[in-house]
Amino acid sequence: MIKKYGFQLKGIHIHRTSKTRSLEVYEKLCVYVSKIIKQENLFLEYIDIGGGFYGHLKEKPNYEDYIKVIYDNLQVDKNIKVIIEPGNGVIASPVCFMMSVYDIKTLNGKIVVIDGGLQEDAKQLEKYITDNGGEVDTWFITHPHIDHAGAFEIISQNTSIKINKIYMSIEDKDWYLTNEPSRTIDIEEFFKAINQENIAEKIIEPQVNDIIKIDNITAKILGTKNPEITTNAINNSSMVIQIKVNQKKILFLGDTGTESSEKLIKNQGKNLKSEIVQVAHHGQAGATEELYKIVNPKICLWPTIDWIWDNIKDGQKNAGTLKTMETRQWMENLNVKQNYLAQEGIKSIKIF
Numbered sequence: 174m175i176k177k178y179g180f181q182l183k184g185i186h187i188h189r190t191s192k193t194r195s196l197e198v199y200e201k202l203c204v205y206v207s208k209i210i211k212q213e214n215l216f217l218e219y220i221d222i223g224g225g226f227y228g229h230l231k232e233k234p235n236y237e238d239y240i241k242v243i244y245d246n247l248q249v250d251k252n253i254k255v256i257i258e259p260g261n262g263v264i265a266s267p268v269c270f271m272m273s274v275y276d277i278k279t280l281n282g283k284i285v286v287i288d289g290g291l292q293e294d295a296k297q298l299e300k301y302i303t304d305n306g307g308e309v310d311t312w313f314i315t316h317p318h319i320d321h322a323g324a325f326e327i328i329s330q331n332t333s334i335k336i337n338k339i340y341m342s343i344e345d346k347d348w349y350l351t352n353e354p355s356r357t358i359d360i361e362e363f364f365k366a367i368n369q370e371n372i373a374e375k376i377i378e379p380q381v382n383d384i385i386k387i388d389n390i391t392a393k394i395l396g397t398k399n400p401e402i403t404t405n406a407i408n409n410s411s412m413v414i415q416i417k418v419n420q421k422k423i424l425f426l427g428d429t430g431t432e433s434s435e436k437l438i439k440n441q442g443k444n445l446k447s448e449i450v451q452v453a454h455h456g457q458a459g460a461t462e463e464l465y466k467i468v469n470p471k472i473c474l475w476p477t478i479d480w481i482w483d484n485i486k487d488g489q490k491n492a493g494t495l496k497t498m499e500t501r502q503w504m505e506n507l508n509v510k511q512n513y514l515a516q517e518g519i520k521s522i523k524i525f
């Protein structure tokens with residue numbers, strides 16, 4: 174047909190999306206395209222192999238393996254340009270999380286931390302940061318409860334770790350003490366940490382709808398503190414952050430409660446829609462079903478350990494008073510494809 178209409182074929186694209194991403198797929202593609210070029214006696218300028226490679230995962234083929242297979246099996250004229258599009262493999266951004274610890278590494282290896290977990294989690298997080306260059310580019314703290322800000326309080330005192338920017342939406346200390354006096358010790362420790370000279374100067378208070386760019390990641394602030402909400406005050410004051418990476422959105426709700434869910438729905442509506450959601454308040458009695466319906470996630474990140482996940486009491490499943498089962502049912506109704514649990518340890522999720 175090409176010859177009949179007088180077109181000239183400049184190149185061939187052999188993009189294939191394969192589930193396995195195995196080397197055999199590329200081998201077969203290269204053998205096949207070589208055969209066609211020979212059979213049809215084509216003079217091409219280029220062959221575009223496409224992408225779909227693994228990045229650098231243990232026990233998976235690496236770039237060199239792919240290139241070798243392509244080189245060995247592409248039997249064509251040496252002047253033909255071979256194009257590969259490693260996109261996914263290169264910009265896949267691993268997201269690790271533990272109990273309330275979310276860490277995102279950008280394309281250039283910058284570290285972004287959301288919360289950080291308990292004081293007990295500090296050692297593990299500190300090691301992770303140190304092993305990855307000892308510098309946190311951006312640290313978001315959703316709210317000052319100890320299970321979210323505890324590790325930050327410890328790490329902020331470690332002068333060998335550099336923290337460049339800290340985003341938090343914080344009330345006066347008195348607001349916390351008045352509205353949640355039972356958390357007085359938490360609050361005192363938190364303010365001690367953020368008032369350290371080297372830390373205080375790094376703190377930025379974002380406004381709703383602010384956009385923060387960090388390499389290939391964009392963070393949009395969908396919600397900040399809510400001084401007028403005084404029931405479940407500190408949870409409802411959670412900053413809500415929507416991270417966009419590779420066109421996918423991840424919504425971090427902190428410990429958003431019923432009242433702040435309603436405010437978020439009113440102010441943000443459809444903007445809340447995200448492929449991935451961090452389930453609020455560890456999956457129990459957090460955000461409302463209505464909010465999750467708008468978010469309509471495919472993947473849930475649960476900062477949740479087993480006894481909360483299964484609502485265990487006295488060794489019995491679903492014998493406690495937690496509302497986790499209800500939240501799990503909502504997610505099932507929404508056809509969530511994957512649940513990542515904190516109890517499974519550190520996880521890397523590749524975001525394509």
Ligand SMILES: [Zn+2]
Binds near residue numbers: 318321428455
């Ligand atoms: Zn919490």
